[in-house]
Amino acid sequence: MLMARFKVRVEVWLKDELVDAEGKTVEEALKDLGYNVFGVRVGKVYTFIVESKSPSEAERIVVDMCERLLANPIKDKYFVSVSSHEV
Numbered sequence: 001m002l003m004a005r006f007k008v009r010v011e012v013w014l015k016d017e018l019v020d021a022e023g024k025t026v027e028e029a030l031k032d033l034g035y036n037v038f039g040v041r042v043g044k045v046y047t048f049i050v051e052s053k054s055p056s057e058a059e060r061i062v063v064d065m066c067e068r069l070l071a072n073p074i075k076d077k078y079f080v081s082v083s084s085h086e087v
Helices: 021-032 055-070
Strands: 004-014 044-052 076-084
Touching (some): 004 055, 044 055, 055 076
16 A cells, blocks of 8 residues: 655644643743733644555654653643645
8 A cells, every 4th residue: 555645744742631830831931921811731743744554644653752752741731633734
């Protein structure tokens, strides 16, 4: 079977029950600048292209990447999105 390319986006965030110290720092700095903001959270976004046989296989591969490297399952939650990649 031919391999296809899929565009991937992974968002990694601290779990909701954990204090996001970096988010709190950014929130306070924004407030100091005069912005009325609340609940600031800081996360990471990864985007890349992955080759696989199908979108579902691509998602399984990316979830494995998250579990092994991109996210720490003890403290992080993550969201994966896979879409067709136009060449």
